[in-house]
Every structure is written in C-alpha cells, then in structure tokens.
Amino acid sequence: MANTSGKATALTVLSPIxxxxxxxxxxxxxxxxxxxxxxxxxxxxxxxxPNTYLARLFVLDNVYYESLTASDSIFNxxxxxxxxxxxxxxxxxxxxDQLKSKYLVFSTNxxxxxxxxxxxxxxxxxxxxxxxxRGVQHIWEHCVAFDGVKDxxxxxxxxxxxxxxxxxxxxxxxxxxxxxxxxSLYLKQEFSKFAAANQGKSAADLQQAFKVFIEKxxxxxxxxxxxxxxQSTP
Amino acid sequence: xxxxxxxxxxxxxxxxxxWYKVWLNRLIFWAALKIPNVLNGLLTLSLIHYARxxxxxxxxxxxxxxxxxxxxxxxxxxxxxxxFNGSWDQYVDSFTFAxxxxxxxxxxxxVKYPKSVPLTPFxxxxxxxxxxxxxxxxxxxxxxxxxxxxxxxxKKALIDFNAASSNKSPDEFLEDYNKLLNQLQNDFGxxxxxxxxxxAAQAVxxxxxxxxxxxx
Numbered sequence: 001m002a003n004t005s006g007k008a009t010a011l012t013v014l015s016p017i018x019x020x021x022x023x024x025x026x027x028x029x030x031x032x033x034x035x036x037x038x039x040x041x042x043x044x045x046x047x048x049x050p051n052t053y054l055a056r057l058f059v060l061d062n063v064y065y066e067s068l069t070a071s072d073s074i075f076n077x078x079x080x081x082x083x084x085x086x087x088x089x090x091x092x093x094x095x096x097d098q099l100k101s102k103y104l105v106f107s108t109n110x111x112x113x114x115x116x117x118x119x120x121x122x123x124x125x126x127x128x129x130x131x132x133x134r135g136v137q138h139i140w141e142h143c144v145a146f147d148g149v150k151d152x153x154x155x156x157x158x159x160x161x162x163x164x165x166x167x168x169x170x171x172x173x174x175x176x177x178x179x180x181x182x183x184s185l186y187l188k189q190e191f192s193k194f195a196a197a198n199q200g201k202s203a204a205d206l207q208q209a210f211k212v213f214i215e216k217x218x219x220x221x222x223x224x225x226x227x228x229x230x231q232s233t234p
Numbered sequence: 235x236x237x238x239x240x241x242x243x244x245x246x247x248x249x250x251x252x253w254y255k256v257w258l259n260r261l262i263f264w265a266a267l268k269i270p271n272v273l274n275g276l277l278t279l280s281l282i283h284y285a286r287x288x289x290x291x292x293x294x295x296x297x298x299x300x301x302x303x304x305x306x307x308x309x310x311x312x313x314x315x316x317x318f319n320g321s322w323d324q325y326v327d328s329f330t331f332a333x334x335x336x337x338x339x340x341x342x343x344x345v346k347y348p349k350s351v352p353l354t355p356f357x358x359x360x361x362x363x364x365x366x367x368x369x370x371x372x373x374x375x376x377x378x379x380x381x382x383x384x385x386x387x388x389k390k391a392l393i394d395f396n397a398a399s400s401n402k403s404p405d406e407f408l409e410d411y412n413k414l415l416n417q418l419q420n421d422f423g424x425x426x427x428x429x430x431x432x433x434a435a436q437a438v439x440x441x442x443x444x445x446x447x448x449x450x
Contacts, residue, residue: 002263002267008284010284010286012286012288012313012315014290014295014296015296015298016295016296016297016298016302019303032368035368035369036368036369038369039445040236040239040369040371040442040445041239041240041371041372041375044369044371046371047371047373052371052373053283053284053373054239054242054244054283054284054317054370054371054372054373055370055371056244056246056315056367056368056369056370056371057367057368057369058246058365058366058367058368058369059368060248060365063248063250063307063309063311064248064249064250064362064363066249066250066345066346066362067362094250094345094346095308095309096308097250097307097308097309099295099305099307100303100304100305100306101295101302101303101305103295103296105246107246107286107315109283109284109317130448144298144299144301144302145298145299161296161298162296162298164288164290164294164296164313165288166286166287166288167259167260167263167286167287167288167289167312168263168266168267168286168287168340169284169285169286170276170282170284170285170286171284172276172277172279172280172282172283172284172285172379173283173284173379173382173383174382174383174386176386178373181373181374181382181385181386182373182374183389184382184385184386184388184389185374185376185377185381185382185385185425187385187388187389187392188381188384188385188388188389188421188422188423188425189424189425191388191392191418191422192422192423192424193424195415195422202404203404203405203407203408204404206404206407206408206411207400207404207407207408210400210407210411211400214396214400219389219392219393219396220393227374229373230371230372230373230374230375231374231375231376232240232375232376232427233376233427234376234424234425234426
C-alpha cells in the first residue's frame, strides 16, 4: 500500500452505481451528467474542500477488450500451437470481460489526513446548480448503499468501503499544504511583476518601492493576500 | 468531458493483467519504491504533479450490498492516473524517451502491452485503454508543476532577503537585490491562463460557452 508520499495522500474511490433506470435514464448516465455539469476552476465544489491539489471524477462504464496485435511474451505456448489449429488460435486471444456494475471513480491528491479530508468533503462541498445549492450527496446519490450516508462519519465509512489502495504513488510536487503553495504562487507572480516593473530605478527609489511591495504582499501571511483555490485568471 | 484543467491534463488508463501475475507486478512496484533509481527517472519528468498506479484484483471491485451483482472477471485490472502539464503527445512521448525500461517494467505483465518503444503501438495502447474525465479540478490552473516548485524557492528567498537586506543602506540593498534576482532567474515568470494544447480543447471551450450561456 502506498497511498501517501511525503505529506501528500492519494485517494482512489470506486463507488458502484445502482443499475436502474429513472425517467428513461440510467443512474450511471444521471451521475455522469451531474459530473459534467459541475462548475469548473474556482467555482468547482472541490475548490471548497480544504487541501485538494488535483482531483477528478468519471464513470467507469466497462473495461476494454485487448484486441491489439502486440504481444510481450518471448515464448507464448498458445501462440505456437495456434499455428496448427483453429481452435487453439481462437483460444490464444485474450478473454473478454464485462463489468456487471458501472462505477463512479473519484481520484484525488491532497495534503494531510484522510479522515480530515473526507470530513471537509462532506462539510464544504457545495456548488450552485441552476440556482440550487448542491452538496456532495448529489453526485453520489445513485451509488449503491449511499442512501445509508447521513453524516460525516457515515460518509467517511462509505468512502473507505469504496477505497482502493495505490500500489505506487508518485509525488512530483512540493510537500507543502495547499495554502502554502497558493501563497508561494501568488508571491512568484507578484514578485516577477515587481522585478520587471522596477528595472533601472535608483537604489533609494527601489528600496522604497520594495518596502511598499512587501507591505502589500505580506509574504508570511498565508491567509491573505493570496491566490484562491482554483484561481484561473491573474 | 474535460481532461484539462488549466495547464494540467488528467489521464486515466485501465488495463487488464492476468490475475496470477498480479503478485509479480506488486513486487515490481515494491522494488520501485525501494530502489530510488527507478523513481528518479520519474522525477526527471518534472511536468508531472502526481501519478499513481492502482491494481484491482479481479475479485476486489467494491461490492457494497448483496443486491449488487458480483463481478465475474477473467483478469485483474491496473488503473493509472496522472496529472501532468502539456499535451497528451508530449507526455506519452516523454515517458517513452525518459524512462522506457521503467515504463515497460510497470506494464510488462499487462495483457497485450506492446512495450513503450516504438512509439506508435504504445500510443495505440494508451489511447485504446484511456477513459475521459468528466470533471477535473486543479487548485492552480495557471501554474505548471515547475511553477509550484519554483514558487517555493521564490517565497523562501524573498522572506530571507527582506529580513536580511531591506533595512540596509540603499546601495547595499541594491547590491543584494541584484544578487537575489540573479539567484531567482530560473524561478521567475508570470503565470497566465493556458493556451490549450490537446484534443479536449473543443470540449473545454464548449463547456465554458455553456457556462456563460447559463449565467446570462
């Protein structure tokens, strides 16, 4: 199991979707449409879930059949015998799999502890859907056994029942909290602008401008000013 | 559908692996964690924010209620999730050119894996097994993974400089300031919304237009 790398955690959740039709639409399609309609960037409900670096949702409808021609085996017995027999040739093909349920897949990379993160998901996830405020329940509503989820602790238990462990988790980023990362990005942006705008100034003028700049950006104040989670414009 | 959130691309790939080879694949991943050289190859691909491999044994797909049909699968499955900067081609090709042997080790046990070299069969394999993302969220859509790393350097250097030099004489301040700028040359750069560089661009454009239409 390798769900953590440094202070970053990888959560992978596969929630089976109920195999039913409601008003002519499958529950999987309803769930997929709800995911499509989530607002993006700073308006995404995930922007409100503390310490979410990157996250995604999709519906796994089925697995793929490997009809490709390549083979990675040096010696494959069935492919040798298949030269002499049609039935052996057919048996050498990969087997065909069909999933019996469709799954809502949620994959997130976040900073910190899993229980705290899931509590944040339950409490903070909200977005405007054509004038209606929606919680996290709206996305998971048609998943098997989700009707038993009533509060943050049952939500945590539910997500853990659907959780799959990562075999290998690679963290190519810094190990800082999201708040720290966003403040750093804000400072990089503002200081890059400052350096470009103040070229050629006299030493005294530059020093004065720098003092004003530091008062404005407050480098050690993580709360503000900073970028907001999901900020998509400068 | 959107595989893109700002500068990040979300890749999801699901591939079958014979159930009796799963232990071998786990052993390879375990070794990769223990032998730093293997993961160092991934570190050279600084365009990656986070990536993960998840193996689902064929009898371990979550089943939460007796009413849910039990899966009856021939194969176990390996899920690969990645968050990277740039286009699909840039990413897949950079894997091939930077860590072809490591990549082959990770997927070697998978059914019909063609190896990462040459490129075309590998592209076909990934495309064949890729699933599009329905909702992708990125906490910093304007920033690449390298921006996040360089921003950390900028913050630390700025705080240190402010503490050490802001109250010096103007000439000494200027000298230190110029040193600071030299030190941060590779970390500077304004960040802006991305030029979209992949096939999902149209999907993103349509969704943004739809969002704007709804807000009017």
